[in-house]
Amino acid sequence: MNNLILDFEQAKSKHLLFKSRLRSILYDIDVDETPVLSHYECSVGKWIYGHALQAYGHIPEMYELERVHAEIHTSAKRLVALHKSGKTIEAKNGLSEMEAIADQLLGLLSTIEQKIQENILQPSVTTDMDIKLDEYFDLIRLNAELDKRIKHQIAENNRSAHQFETVLSALNEGITIHDANGTIQTANKSAALLLGMSIDEMKEVTSLFSRWDAIAEDGKAIPPAEHPPMLALKTRLPQINKIMGIRRPDGSLIWLQVNAQLLIDQENGELTGIVSSFFDVTSTRKATNDLKESEKRFRLLAEATPQMIFTANPLGDADYFNPQWLNFTGLKTEELVKWGWQKTIHPDDIRSTLDQYKFIRTSGDGGEFENRYQRADGQYRWHLNRMLPIKNEQAEVQLWIGTATDINDLKQLQDQKDDFISIASHELKTPITSLKASLQLLNKIKDNPSSKMLPILIEQANKSLDKVNALVKDLLNASRFNQGHLHLNKSKFIISKLIENCCNHVRLAGIYTIKTTGDMNIQVYADADRIEQVLINFVTNAIKYAPSSKEILIEIKKTNDIVKVSVSDKGPGIPKEKLSFLFDRYYRVDTNGIQYSGLGLGLYICSEIIKKHDGQIGVTSQLGNGSTFWFSLPLNS
Ligand code: ADP
Numbered sequence: 001m002n003n004l005i006l007d008f009e010q011a012k013s014k015h016l017l018f019k020s021r022l023r024s025i026l027y028d029i030d031v032d033e034t035p036v037l038s039h040y041e042c043s044v045g046k047w048i049y050g051h052a053l054q055a056y057g058h059i060p061e062m063y064e065l066e067r068v069h070a071e072i073h074t075s076a077k078r079l080v081a082l083h084k085s086g087k088t089i090e091a092k093n094g095l096s097e098m099e100a101i102a103d104q105l106l107g108l109l110s111t112i113e114q115k116i117q118e119n120i121l122q123p124s125v126t127t128d129m130d131i132k133l134d135e136y137f138d139l140i141r142l143n144a145e146l147d148k149r150i151k152h153q154i155a156e157n158n159r160s161a162h163q164f165e166t167v168l169s170a171l172n173e174g175i176t177i178h179d180a181n182g183t184i185q186t187a188n189k190s191a192a193l194l195l196g197m198s199i200d201e202m203k204e205v206t207s208l209f210s211r212w213d214a215i216a217e218d219g220k221a222i223p224p225a226e227h228p229p230m231l232a233l234k235t236r237l238p239q240i241n242k243i244m245g246i247r248r249p250d251g252s253l254i255w256l257q258v259n260a261q262l263l264i265d266q267e268n269g270e271l272t273g274i275v276s277s278f279f280d281v282t283s284t285r286k287a288t289n290d291l292k293e294s295e296k297r298f299r300l301l302a303e304a305t306p307q308m309i310f311t312a313n314p315l316g317d318a319d320y321f322n323p324q325w326l327n328f329t330g331l332k333t334e335e336l337v338k339w340g341w342q343k344t345i346h347p348d349d350i351r352s353t354l355d356q357y358k359f360i361r362t363s364g365d366g367g368e369f370e371n372r373y374q375r376a377d378g379q380y381r382w383h384l385n386r387m388l389p390i391k392n393e394q395a396e397v398q399l400w401i402g403t404a405t406d407i408n409d410l411k412q413l414q415d416q417k418d419d420f421i422s423i424a425s426h427e428l429k430t431p432i433t434s435l436k437a438s439l440q441l442l443n444k445i446k447d448n449p450s451s452k453m454l455p456i457l458i459e460q461a462n463k464s465l466d467k468v469n470a471l472v473k474d475l476l477n478a479s480r481f482n483q484g485h486l487h488l489n490k491s492k493f494i495i496s497k498l499i500e501n502c503c504n505h506v507r508l509a510g511i512y513t514i515k516t517t518g519d520m521n522i523q524v525y526a527d528a529d530r531i532e533q534v535l536i537n538f539v540t541n542a543i544k545y546a547p548s549s550k551e552i553l554i555e556i557k558k559t560n561d562i563v564k565v566s567v568s569d570k571g572p573g574i575p576k577e578k579l580s581f582l583f584d585r586y587y588r589v590d591t592n593g594i595q596y597s598g599l600g601l602g603l604y605i606c607s608e609i610i611k612k613h614d615g616q617i618g619v620t621s622q623l624g625n626g627s628t629f630w631f632s633l634p635l636n637s
Pocket of ligand 1: 572582587604627
């Protein structure tokens with residue numbers, strides 16, 4: 001190798017040394033930075049300014065070489081500055097750009113060398129720039145170290161890139177990574193599957209140009225610019241748990257829950273893109289919708305049914321009361337929920353209600369109990385409560401459904417029936433006992449037909465028998481009428497005549513006077529026996545329940561096509577709140593049966609008879625001021 005070649009080869013080596021130094025700085029290897037930062041201090045610089053410009057200045061490219069060399073150092077300084085300010089990636093990326101300029105330098109060195117060789121002039125070479133042995137070693141060491149680091153870095157990068165890819169493809173969630181314009185750069189397999197396009201088809205696509213028709217939960221279209229990734233870009237705010245329906249290219253609809261997170265450059269804080277993740281919520285949504293639908297149906301049903309319904313959680317906290325419950329109690333839902341409903345329970349029933357409520361809940365099987373709830377008007381009414389558990393597949397109670405049925409009337413009827421049986425037995429027992437006594441006495445005197453007692457006892461026995469007969473007749477009538485077996489045998493008759501005849505026995509007894517006034521000639525078309533039965537009942541009641549009122553007034557009054565007959569006494573009267581029940585079966589104002597005998601059937605029978613005649617029956621009464629029982633009959637029937 002001649003000196004000229006050696007000169008240029010040394011220059012190239014020195015350039016290589018510069019490059020190694022720069023790369024070392026950028027890869028954090030400790031080296032002297034001065035030769036990199038100053039183009040005068042660098043070995044190549046020293047060679048150019050101390051020797052080459054003088055020796056080869058006649059070659060024009062020599063000046064180009066000087067310019068490119070200075071440019072290399074300007075570029076190197078910039079990269080070192082970037083690296084030092086923490087922008088290491090940007091600095092490393094700039095390295096390749098700088099290498100391109102450095103290649104120019106090598107090219108220029110070769111050109112100059114070639115021109116000198118072709119030139120007749122003998123170049124003056126220098127031996128000053130002999131590259132020193134330790135610099136060579138330095139160079140070799142640096143390069144080896146660098147190679148190691150670069151290989152390691154490349155392997156690291158590959159590994160994390162691979163890991164990233166693996167994680168992406170393993171995710172069930174669909175992932176799309178968008179650039180700052182919203183264009184999809186990367187997508188994983190799940191995204192392709194969910195959105196119905198291949199990964200390649202999805203790349204370079206934005207929501208704006210996509211083939212996906214998106215709809216919101218209310219069915220309205222979501223414009224492409226408002227898809228979560230695009231919205232995140234526009235607003236610079238992450239979009240969290242957005243539900244959207246996507247019509248896939250094949251026409252099928254899928255519901256996605258979408259998140260769109262911002263990708264921010266950590267070095268300069270700029271928004272560089274969006275990561276969007278989404279998963280299929282079609283079946284969950286369907287289940288939720290189905291649940292909502294069945295809840296809606298339950299509510300409709302609960303609102304339509306006349307029964308009172310409530311629901312409670314497994315702990316027994318009530319959370320729903322249907323409108324019937326609210327109407328009955330006159331309270332608002334807020335006042336009844338949790339344990340608020342307790343305040344509507346009759347104080348005597350609270351303990352048993354809570355015990356049974358707890359027992360049913362802990363048994364988990366449902367059950368029934370009776371208690372009294374207070375109505376809005378203050379009245380307590382008996383209810384039959386039924387509780388039914390709704391269980392999940394694991395047989396765990398999810399919800400309790402409770403119903404309360406008003407059984408107050410039924411209960412009252414039951415009580416009345418019990419009362420009635422005891423009264424009826426008592427009523428029958430009295431005449432039967434006296435009949436028995438009469439018969440026993442008759443038995444004693446049977447051998448003495450001339451005894452004075454004989455006719456008296458026979459009359460007594462007959463009276464007792466009449467009473468039994470009347471009672472049995474009432475009972476039979478009541479049950480027959482109740483079954484609708486009341487047949488009328490109608491005829492025309494003058495009503496005042498009927499009154500006169502039927503009350504004769506009372507008049508004859510002389511204790512009570514009966515005064516009949518009004519339209520004495522009115523003729524009716526009715527069942528005379530039955531109407532007589534009604535009148536006798538009114539009159540005997542007046543005698544029975546108003547014994548001190550010696551005068552009974554009967555008034556016959558015609559208005560239009562109706563005749564009204566009223567029977568009034570001046571007795572104690574009847575409490576106002578009892579009036580509406582008087583014509584009910586078994587109803588007696590004095591229910592303990594001590595003061596007055598009776599089955600509570602008389603007025604019920606009267607009302608059935610009058611109803612059968614298409615007439616009306618009623619009572620007006622004032623406590624202490626007597627009572628007036630009346631009935632009316634249509635005249636043109
Ligand atoms: P009963 O057959 O037991 O007499 P009713 O059906 O005839 O029963 O009468 C029902 C109730 O109406 C009686 O228990 C009585 O208390 C009341 N009542 C009926 N008439 C009169 C009246 N004139 N004055 C006061 N109370 C009466």
